[in-house]
Amino acid sequence: MTTVLTSSAAKNIEQLLRSEQVVRAFQMLEAHADYITEEQVRICSIPAPPFGERRRAEYLCERFRELGSFETELDSETNCIALRNGVSPSPLLVVSAHLDTIFPPETDFTVRRAGGRLLAPGISDDGCGLAALLALAQVLNTAKIELAGCLLFVGTVGEEGEGNLRGVRHLLTTGRWVNRVSAFISLDGPGIDRITNRALGSRRYRVHTSGSGGHSWGDFGVANPVHALGRAISRLASYPAPKQPRTTFNVGRIQGGVSINAIPREATMEVDLRSASEEELLRLDAFFRRAVREAVDDENIMRRNGNLPLELSVKLIGERPSGETPSGSPMVELAQEATRALGFTPRLEMASTDSNLPISMGIPAITLGAGGSSGNSHTLDEWYDPRGRDLALKRALLVMLGTVGIRNGGNM
Numbered sequence: 001m002t003t004v005l006t007s008s009a010a011k012n013i014e015q016l017l018r019s020e021q022v023v024r025a026f027q028m029l030e031a032h033a034d035y036i037t038e039e040q041v042r043i044c045s046i047p048a049p050p051f052g053e054r055r056r057a058e059y060l061c062e063r064f065r066e067l068g069s070f071e072t073e074l075d076s077e078t079n080c081i082a083l084r085n086g087v088s089p090s091p092l093l094v095v096s097a098h099l100d101t102i103f104p105p106e107t108d109f110t111v112r113r114a115g116g117r118l119l120a121p122g123i124s125d126d127g128c129g130l131a132a133l134l135a136l137a138q139v140l141n142t143a144k145i146e147l148a149g150c151l152l153f154v155g156t157v158g159e160e161g162e163g164n165l166r167g168v169r170h171l172l173t174t175g176r177w178v179n180r181v182s183a184f185i186s187l188d189g190p191g192i193d194r195i196t197n198r199a200l201g202s203r204r205y206r207v208h209t210s211g212s213g214g215h216s217w218g219d220f221g222v223a224n225p226v227h228a229l230g231r232a233i234s235r236l237a238s239y240p241a242p243k244q245p246r247t248t249f250n251v252g253r254i255q256g257g258v259s260i261n262a263i264p265r266e267a268t269m270e271v272d273l274r275s276a277s278e279e280e281l282l283r284l285d286a287f288f289r290r291a292v293r294e295a296v297d298d299e300n301i302m303r304r305n306g307n308l309p310l311e312l313s314v315k316l317i318g319e320r321p322s323g324e325t326p327s328g329s330p331m332v333e334l335a336q337e338a339t340r341a342l343g344f345t346p347r348l349e350m351a352s353t354d355s356n357l358p359i360s361m362g363i364p365a366i367t368l369g370a371g372g373s374s375g376n377s378h379t380l381d382e383w384y385d386p387r388g389r390d391l392a393l394k395r396a397l398l399v400m401l402g403t404v405g406i407r408n409g410g411n412m
């Protein structure tokens, strides 16, 4: 059978698959499956709540240091950074996974096992990405792969929630690596066929209302901050969010008040707005802000004479830009060919990940699954099954080497 290869991405992958170093690396990724899983368990046992990733970052840095051949540092934002130099300083590809989880500091991060599965908060998101970083770094050593360009391995902080991509933002917009990054890969979550090339934009708000408070009976008529938020939520819930382009909203947290028979002095809610389209996101955003303003106005209008009006603050606490790395771009083509080379059909997707930031800056970026399978993500019952993980590591390696090149093209 003869295969006609047309795209340069396909030729690139074909050539890599024939190189001795890549063949050796593939064998090692298969042989070291258990070791990679044990490393994942060690990483995920170290708590990494939002804004508390330092210990996990330090651990990762230590592992990179032990490998030798990497310039390793903890940057001022506590990203773990490990540079593998090639012959030339460019292209420089970032290969990243995020250190943080969504879980608070008091969470039990102990990893349990059941059958072939690992169970722990963050075990998959993004424990499998972090394990992949180390496995891919290690295989460069053991398979003696010399690079043409450079690989910058990064464990990022602040990918989840209110972290607001602060790790990747710091990496790409301040300090040493600004303007040096040619392309960006994030390894986030499980899977082998997914290629996230479109960035889902979001806006997140904290809304706070406050008033004088009082007795539920005696002071009835005093403007009520919880009632005001109720009015606002009711308005938001009536928003006709389009199915296409997919647009969503969520009031995720609500707090306020001290007692059933006291008019609260304050109330807070946190709101997440998302859309596949920037235009729809802005429309929803404008509706939301108007809804909150009008809801508080309504509550103030209903108050009894002589009482103070509620005060309102609407604070933007998260903003993720949208955009895309086009499906025909060299990086996405390379990832698609690598996926096919391993026997899978590539699936282009949209999500909100660390890649949002480089994409919005015009840096080619994709997010890839780091292999295996998982479930109950973002819950305390999160599980991960490492079976088949090597396939995704091989795919990531092909994309990495296809982007930065092997010195002298690799030995055939």
Ligand SMILES: [Zn+2]
Pocket: 098, 125, 126, 159, 188, 189
């Ligand atoms: Zn994640």
